[in-house]
Each structure stands twice: as C-alpha cells, then as structure tokens.
Amino acid sequence: MNEKRPYEQIVVEAVTPSVDGGRFPVKAVAGEACVVEARVYRHGHERLRAVVRYRGPGEPMREIPMRLVEPGIDRWHAELPLEAIGRYRFTVAGWTDHYASWVEELRKRVAAAQPDVASEIAEGMAMVARAAATATGPDGHAATTLGATLEALANDPEALLAVAASDDAVALMGRLGPRVDEGHFEPELEIVADRPRARFGAWYELFVRSQTTDEARPGTFRDAEHRLPALHRMGFDVVYLAPIHPIGHTKRKGPNNRVGAGPGDPGSPWAIGSEAGGHMAVEPALGTLDDFDRFVRAAAALDMDVALDLAIQCSPDHPWVRAHPEWFYRRADGTIRYAENPPKKYEDIYPLNFDTPDWQRLWEALLEVVRFWVAHGVRIFRVDNPHTKPIGFWTWLIDTIQREAPDVIFLAEAFTRPPMMQALAKRGFTQSYTYFTWRNTKAEITEYLTELADPAAAAYFRPNFFANTPDILPPILQQFGRPAFKQRLVLAATLSPSYGIYSGYELCENAAIPGREEYLDSEKYEIRPRDWEAPGNLNAFITRVNLARRQNPALHHLTNLRFLDIDNDQMIAYVKSTPAPASSVIVVVNLDPTQPQFGHLQVPPEAIGVAPGRPYSVDDVLTDQRFTWGETNWVRLDPIDGEPAHILRVDPGDVGA
C-alpha cells in the first residue's frame, strides 16, 4: 500500500484556468484570487483529497486544499491568492484518502446495524497507528491521542465512529495519510500575474511635437509635461507617445504622406533614426533624454504610465543601416529594399530582415532597446505591427524583459487575421488592439464582445479598445461627428476595461481623406497645435466617463459583461457586476447618432443582485439623473439634445436587499 504506483490511478483533468491545455500562460492580476478548478477522480468509491500546488515568483512551493463542489462531475475548486506581480506555476494534485473512505464505509455498516464490525474497526485503528508512528510534532501527538481514544471505544462502534468521523480526525488523517497514488496534472501551468493596469486603464495617445501653440515651434517633453495635469484630471492613466526617436531625413514624407518633404516638414516619427541616433535616442527637437526622464517622473507623480511606441523599422539614416547593413533586405542589385506593398511605397522606411543570418545580434539589439527604455522608467510598450515579425521573437523578448521587470506591459498593435492576433496574445502580449473600430451595429458589437468576454478567451487575450488612432478615423465618426464621438467613447470605455483615444478625439476632429479611414492633414506628417478648450469639446464628458470607470469596480472587468434585452435594434444595453466589492453598472447606448431612439429594457434582477420584484435606484453618471427602475424599463436617449447613453450605477444600498 505504501509503494508508489508507476501507473495512472488518479485522473486530474480539465484544469482551469488554462490556455490550450497548459501550452501558454494564463493572464491574471496580482492582488486578486484566481479560481482554480479541475476534475479529480479515481476508480471505485474511495474518497479523495485534492490540492492546488503552486509557487509564486521567487517563492517556495505551497499547497492549498480544494473542495469537491460538484460530486456528480467530480469538480473540485480552490482560490489561489496571487499576491505578487510575476509568473506563478501551479498544478492540481489528488490522491486517495483511505482514512476518509474507511470512515464512510464504517458509517454505512453502522447504519445497516451490521453485528460484527470488529475487523473493520481494526483496519481503521491500524491506519491511525501507522500515522502516529511516523508523524512528529503536534500532528504526531494528535494521532497518538486519536489512536488511544479509538482503542478505548473499540467495542462501541457508534461512539467510535463519532470520534473517527469528526472533522478534526478526518483533517488530521488527511494531512498524515500516505500519498502513494498521487496523480497531478501535466504540464505544470503558468499564470502571469500582471499589475492591475494590465487589465484596466484609460489611454491617451499624443504626439509630443504637437504639444505647442505654434506649429513652427515643435512641442517638447517640457511642453508635454504641462499637458499631464489636464490629462490626469480627465481621468487618463496612460499617456502613450507616438515615436520620440530621431526622424530620418532621406526620403522624408511631407504633409499627407507626400513624397518629398519641404524644409520645415517634420516627417513621420515612424521613420526612425538619423545622425542624432536610433531607437535609443530622442529626436533633438523634442528635448533631451533628461527632459524625457523628467516627463516620465512627472507622469509617475500623477500615477500615470508613459507608454512608448516600439516600431521595429528604420529610416535610411538610422545608424544600424551603416553598422549592420546585413540586418536589412538587400536587393539583387545591392541596394537596400524600402518598405513596400505594391503599388504602395514607403521610401522613408527600411524594414528589418528577421531572416538575416545575423538574427541573433538583431534580437539582442532590440532587447537592448527595450531594456534601455525600461531603465528610463518606461513600463508600457505599444508594439507596432508585431504580426510582421517572427512570433518566436516576441515570445523571447517579452519573457526576457518580464523576468527582469515583471511590471512591464506590452500592447500588440496587430490588425490582422484572428488567429495571429490570438497567437500574439498567447505568446506574451499583455494587451491587444482589436476590431472594435469596425464593430458598429448591435449585432456586430454583441457578437464580438461575446467572443472577447468568454472566460476561455479572456484567459489570454485582453482587449484595448481604441476609439480612434492616427491611422483609423472610422466612417461613423467622419459622418456623424459629436454624438458619434460620445457614443463610441461610452462603448469603448464601458465594454472594455482598457480603452484609449488618440488626441483630437476630445475635439471631435473628423476631417478625413475622402473615401478613406485616414485623417486629412494627418498628424503623422505635421505638427498640429490645438485649442484644447475649443467649443464643443468632450473634456467634461470624458472626465465623467473615466470617473465612472474608476469608481465602479464592475467596469474593471471584462468577463462579467452581460447583454440585456432591449426591443430596439438601434439601442444596445448591457450590465457589468462584481459581487465583492458590490458594484453593478447598467449601460444603454443609442447607436443611432442622428435621432432619439427608445425602447423597453429588461433587467433580470439576478443580473444586478437585487431582489425580484423590488424597485431599485440608478444614478446616471453622465447627467446626475436618478431613476427608480424595475425589471422592465422605458428608456429614451436623444443624441442631439441630450446624451446618447446612460451609464447607470445601481445604488449599492438596493443590492442584495
């Protein structure tokens, strides 16, 4: 009985959370508990014990017991406390609890009033004696005492059973019992416990050079620093900068991506590298590296993150072009190939060739770039087009960096087919851009969010909903202006825990190149001073939305999303709730930016934790209106003369009542 078994006796399977059966890590947030479940069972009718065995970053292995919560399908449950930021390893293990099995059988015999159970009692006493003989300390003492007590009651099966079956006795023997047939899940599973901002944050994207009042004088890090308090007041957590590196001169693009820049044209910040340096330098017009450091410190003082753009490409003037010409694509005629997607040409940009025989030095150089900015206090990287670089590179880069600095966040800007977007997330990207900008109708939004909020997807893919980007001005914003800007902001900010806007959104800027999703006079090629307090700005609206996000824990999560029935296809409604802290937010959006829409909204009481049939109060954080609601509610939203949405905080006093 005490010999280890070289074959499978205990089945441990269906462990959750897990991604592709343990092939990739699960994403979670430090400071929260992670629910671990598994099916654990064996042949016959014996009782089992199961544990989660785990170790956090730099910690020793520990165990927490699991509970059998659904015996009919052998489902066990535990909550794993994730205290530290970093990588956890865990598995689920189970083994036969022979003592508990013996108690159970003795209970049946006693209940059946079997006359002779002396032999059965002797079996259990032998188990206790073995435990007492091997255990030390308090448990050893307790086992000795238990043995003596059972011995004294050996002729009184009912009394003996009462002692033997006590919680203390069962727990004691559970701790001391041999685990000869232990089985555990393989492979060992991994959880990446990120800091909370990995899941929840409001992003604001800007060009440092536009933080000026005069387009002839580029904005600097010092100027940008002065913008931080306003962004902080508006509720943004992350300020994401378009590339800050020296911009090339060769083949520099002019306004509207024109070939051949004029003398005053600043060029695209994505054409990285000049005589002033490459990816580890800052464009001199923006200031010095010291200025940048100061900017990062100023943001940190407001509890804001600075996110940098990691764009792996070079201008023809990048120092690597001369130092490492073998890192680029050489044409048969000896020239270096610029970026091109025929008939489109990007002569100001040289892509890097990851197929180079010197790829290892290229990888190391890119790692050094990231390490450099991490050393300068940057903890978020928005990665440009990761789907055009080898996937194995990202696995290695992110793993290497996060082992050194586990609080670093990587956001994948991959707009491509779903499998590659998912693959990048599985291989380490903390967050991912999404198709949100192209999901406008109720059916589109419902389908896409149902996919993203599925716990199996959310275990590895964290969306970041940008309402616009320097490359994407969606047709709905172009055509419908301010009401559409409000509507899309509410959707982004309440559907996804992470969302973002690119500057100018708050001013409802919507001039596009006709027939395209691109901005007219794009800031990518020009300096764009703005009047942040211009009439019609959304500053106050955005401030309210971001405050609602901060104050309502329900909005910090994704998998708690539940769509609600509303009998109007132009309106969408959903609720998010968390049990502890108790928080419920109902959102209703009029998807039609041109006119009022109305409908009957169904709110199942259990979706918000109120008692059936009981009225409850909701407060609209956008208008400060208060309503008394029930299961069916009439909702009318006027995007022109009112607001296109409700963001309704359910009065916590009414929850659970």
Place this chain on the structure above:
Amino acid sequence: MNEKRPYEQIVVEAVTPSVDGGRFPVKAVAGEACVVEARVYRHGHERLRAVVRYRGPGEPMREIPMRLVEPGIDRWHAELPLEAIGRYRFTVAGWTDHYASWVEELRKRVAAAQPDVASEIAEGMAMVARAAATATGPDGHAATTLGATLEALANDPEALLAVAASDDAVALMGRLGPRVDEGHFEPELEIVADRPRARFGAWYELFVRSQTTDEARPGTFRDAEHRLPALHRMGFDVVYLAPIHPIGHTKRKGPNNRVGAGPGDPGSPWAIGSEAGGHMAVEPALGTLDDFDRFVRAAAALDMDVALDLAIQCSPDHPWVRAHPEWFYRRADGTIRYAENPPKKYEDIYPLNFDTPDWQRLWEALLEVVRFWVAHGVRIFRVDNPHTKPIGFWTWLIDTIQREAPDVIFLAEAFTRPPMMQALAKRGFTQSYTYFTWRNTKAEITEYLTELADPAAAAYFRPNFFANTPDILPPILQQFGRPAFKQRLVLAATLSPSYGIYSGYELCENAAIPGREEYLDSEKYEIRPRDWEAPGNLNAFITRVNLARRQNPALHHLTNLRFLDIDNDQMIAYVKSTPAPASSVIVVVNLDPTQPQFGHLQVPPEAIGVAPGRPYSVDDVLTDQRFTWGETNWVRLDPIDGEPAHILRVDPGDVGA
C-alpha cells in the same frame, strides 16, 4: 536563409481530429479517409505550404499536401487515407514557400507596371538556380529547364511571370524549396484505426446455458451453435455471451439472488471459478473448450463475432484464491473480504485487490486471460465494471493487446459519472455503454445525442446503445410492453451505429421485481428456455430494422445525426445522411407507446440533399409503404394498430437532382 531556426516561426495549431490536444488517441475506422485540418500561418505576407506527415502501422513516414481552404482564418485541409487496422501517428507541418511568395510579389509589381523589376527577377532566378544545383533526377532536370526559360525571358517581365507562376513551376519549386523554418504540431497525434465493426454492429446478448428446451438440461455451446443461423438471419453481427467460465459453489446464489442455492441451481455466471478452473476455463456444463472453439468458428463462418464478458472477480472457489491469496482483500481478522456495498452483500464474489503489492503479477495474469481467449478466436471483450479497476491498468491492457492483435475490440460496461466514462474511452476502450436506457423523452434524447454526436466527443467515445441488459429492464418496457419494445429498438438501432439487445427482448419479456429495474426470475440465477417463435415476437420487426441498418450507409455513422423539427413533444424525428455513397434515412418515432400521435415534420432540403421545393420519395423499411414528401410533412404514428416509427429511406434517385 538556409539555416534552421531554433525559434517558432510557423504556427501550427488547432489540429483536428485530436483529443485533449493530442493527449489521447483519436478513434477512426480503417478503410475510410480521416479529414485532418489545422491552422497554419506565419508573420507577414509570405506564402506557406503545409502537409500532413504520417505513418500507418509498420509503414514508413509519408506526407500528403494540405490545401488552404479558408484563408481568413488560416485553415488548411487534407484527407488522410487510413488503409490498415492499427495505430497511425501524424502531425501537421508547414513552412514558408519563398518561391510562391516571390511569384505573388512579382505579380503585384507587374500589375502595377513598375518600370524596373530586374532586381526582383534576379531574386527569383537565383532561387531556381539554387534548386537546380541541389536537386537530382527529374525534378533537378525540370529546375534546370525552368531556370533556362526564365533566363531567356529576363527582359520580358510579363512573359517571365507567366512561366514562373505556372502550376508546374510553383509545384516544382514547392517540392524543391528549403524548409528552413518548418514548424510542426507537437505532440505527435495518434489515430486508432479500428475495423468497421468497432463503430457499426448489432449485438445480441445471451446465456449459453439457456439455449435449451429443458431447464433441467443446461444449454451447451453445441446448442448455442444451432441458434446462430437464426440470429444471423435477424441481422445480428455480434453474439455476446454472459460469462462462460466455471461457476463457484461456495455461497452460490439461488433464484432471484437468494442466499443459498438449491442443489439444481446453476448460480451466477459472474461468480467465476471452481475446481474446474478460472478465467481460462469453460464451465463443464456448457461443454468443452473444443466446443467453444467450434462455436466461434461457426459464428465466424456467418461473419459474426463472439464477444466474451471480461469480469475481473472470483468466486471463493477460484484457483487464484488458493494460489494468490495476496491478490484479494484480506480483512484484519485474516479472512478474505467478499464484495459488498453495505447493506448489499455479494458473498459469492471476491473482488480482486489492485492495491496488492503483487499487482504486477495480477496484471500479467489478467493479460494472459485476454491473450488466451484472443488465441481462441475471440476479438471482442465486453468488460464488466471497468470503472472499479485502476484506469492505468486499462491503458496498459488494451494497448498491449491491440499491439498484438489490432482487431480486438473492448466495450466498457461502465455505468458511472460522465468523467470516468469518458476517461475510459480516452484510454483505449473501443466502445462504451451509455445512459441510453434512462433517456426516454424527446428533450432527454435530443440533449444526450447532441452531446454524443458532437465530433469532439465522437473522436474518442463510441456509444453502444443496449435497449436492455440482464441488469436493466427499464420502466418504460415494464409498463408499456410491445409498442415500447419496438420504439426503443428503433431508437437504439438508428441513433447509434452500435446497439444491442439482451435475449428475451424479441419476446417482449418484461416481468420485473416490483419497484426495481431488475428482471423477475433473472436469468442471472436460472436457466431460461424460451420459445423463440412465441406469438407477439419481434423477430420480423428486428430483421427489418437490422436490414435497414445494413443497407443504408447513413446509419453506419453517428456524427451525421441531425434532429428535425416536429410540432409534437411526443414525437422525435431525425435524419442521417452520407454524401458518398449517397444515403439518407429519416426516422420518426412516436415516443408515446399508448396511443397515436401526429404532427408536422420539417425536412430542410439540404439535410437530405434534395433540391429545394422538389418532392422526393421515401420508403418505409418497416412497412414497405412509399410516400411522396416535401419540406413539411404530416406524420401520424399509431403504436397500437400500426408501427410506432417510420424508418424512411430517401429514394437516392431524388438526391442531388
């Protein structure tokens, strides 16, 4: 470029069929093609090639090319021919097709009328030159020719493109191109290709000793042999025998499980072992081993299988009790423990103790038992209560036997919680008993069959629907007699490719112990002679059902099940179709055995492969009636004065028309 990459460049994932990501083998049938699909993709816009790499039993590794059938989600497809019975190993591999990528880009440049593509042309010609330099044989010659042709056209990009992009050139260069970045799925996946009877067969369970006209003279193998032609005429493929081994005398049970048998009582065949031998002997009253061999040969001559019951337990008189007392449970008082589930006792049976320190010899002895009967021509084992033995034992036993005799089929008689039933199937059991006997209503049947027919489940779990067993006489049969027997037979035989009945079913025997699912005067404890032609027998009905199964390929499958709408909760309807050979069968069953039911049945044209709006003919194989049907059909089934079901063969002449 020609250096192998030590990192992931090609993603290969979501390979189907697979069970738990490759942890367990997939079940398939030899002689059929197995559809293999996967997602294969990489970064950027390069073209890929993908193959299934596989080897059959005793065969060398081979490759078959895959096709990209759904580019938007990177889905590739191939059909793997499973020619032999046995275990196949396979994986999916992909790599960059640089030549095809070059053709594609050149095509774009030519289409954009780029003036200077000389350098690009030189790149492609270099690829062809490298291929020509390394390839030998016809491909080498073809590459040399291709190179010369391209050279001659180097100044005419359009003409060159036409040659370079030809199917022949792309296929040639696809064969010759280097696979430096090849990625493949891990782990290697396994397919168990069984003989067709593993999936499709009609079983008939009998007690040899009851094949007599006189209960004082037990039936013998010779008597049973005389029953075979009748069973064959009725369309049965498998004759499954209750245990045929010597029956113990100690604590032998009398009729109705009575403690203490009378002198003439034959005892339970599951109390295995006497002075005449154990699991490798036959009960002397049934005849000799030679008689058994002759019985097996007689069955084989009719293309019928003999299935034996493998019940791992012993009577107190089994030779192992004396030879290997350590294989049994020893009580603290030194006696051997009989089987017991308090308050129930089975004094005539000693369970084997798989926890014995001598477990390895016990396993070997059981392996020898199976080998013994395999040597005597048995190719099917119905395993009694496998869920009470260690799961690792079954993995080992089945794998060992099937490596020696890949045509051996194991049926798991596990009536327990779903996870264990699934686990046994994943670890090797060819077929599994199910909950079918307890699924009676339309909702129950629909839900259960939807679960079983899911391709992910069917990849490892093959149901065998027994309509009754010596242990299970379901209440519906007890209460409603002949119409219910017909109804349940049709359901079992048409829902599941494998099904079975226990003898007496055809006579509608339904006397139960009151309030129980057990037969009154169970054949387990008595010899039961029967008049097989007694009035009211279902012989002709069963013959028709089994013939319909044989003649309609659609009924040989499970995953092709599709439920149809019928507007009466007492009626269930479904269709099964196969495209090649074209076969469609519509089944409608009145689930109410007491009275006629009727309703409107919807048959979507595409479900049976007929043109929309076109009438088609169906032939009822139970009544030889012919109907002209359309999309909506009125169906009335009278279980008392007619038949409780239609089994409707769609006229193949109407399919695809």
